[in-house]
Amino acid sequence: MAQVTARSTRTIEAPAERVRAALADYETVRPTILTEHYRDYRVEAGGTGAGTRVHWTLQATKKRVRDQLVEVGVPAEDRIVERDTNSSMVTTWTVTPAGADRSVVAVETTWNGAGGIGGFFERTFAPKGLQRIHDGVLSNLVGVVRS
Numbered sequence: 001m002a003q004v005t006a007r008s009t010r011t012i013e014a015p016a017e018r019v020r021a022a023l024a025d026y027e028t029v030r031p032t033i034l035t036e037h038y039r040d041y042r043v044e045a046g047g048t049g050a051g052t053r054v055h056w057t058l059q060a061t062k063k064r065v066r067d068q069l070v071e072v073g074v075p076a077e078d079r080i081v082e083r084d085t086n087s088s089m090v091t092t093w094t095v096t097p098a099g100a101d102r103s104v105v106a107v108e109t110t111w112n113g114a115g116g117i118g119g120f121f122e123r124t125f126a127p128k129g130l131q132r133i134h135d136g137v138l139s140n141l142v143g144v145v146r147s
Contacts, residue, residue: 002112006130009106010138014145016078016097019105022145023080023093024049026072033140037133050074060129088112105141107134 012019022029027047034041038056046052052072059065066087073081080093089111096104109130 003110004112005108005110006128006134007106007108008131008134008138009104010135010142011098012103012105012138012142012145013101014103014142015101016095016103018145019103019141020078020080020095022141023095023105024052024072024074026052026054029144030054033137033144035133035136035140037136044069046072049080058133060133064129105138107138109134 022033025048026043031041034056037059039059040055040057042055044053044055050073054070054072055068056070057065057067066084066089068084068089069086070082070084070091073083075081078095082091082093084090089109091107091109094106094108096106098104
């Protein structure tokens with residue numbers, strides 16, 4: 001099994017503290033910024049930052065569906081880490097100040113991919129698909145933190 005990684009980055013015209021707070025708000029903000037690829041969203045514990053547990057179904061393609069139960073950690077002030085308890089998938093959101101009213105948001109998802117020919121196709125195509133999903137979430141985040 002090889003590790004598969006998908007990354008996206010966006011500069012947002014909003015202070016890093018506001019962006020971090022929005023990303024850590026799984027109760028009200030997260031449901032509004034998720035794309036149509038997410039369904040069955042529900043907060044099972046917490047709701048803000050570390051200790052939050054949230055469920056969703058991620059439909060990356062017609063055939064690729066993941067039932068995810070995500071536990072949230074905040075190992076550093078600039079980072080939010082989401083670990084899927086149902087798989088090896090880990091998504092890390094990093095928010096870095098880029099001036100007083102500007103932030104750079106990077107999102108990186110990694111997981112242990114399949115082996116063999118299926119793994120080859122997963123490593124080749126899955127990162128681009130997940131990158132498009134992340135780009136959609138980042139676009140929606142812009143609308144929330146700029147208003």
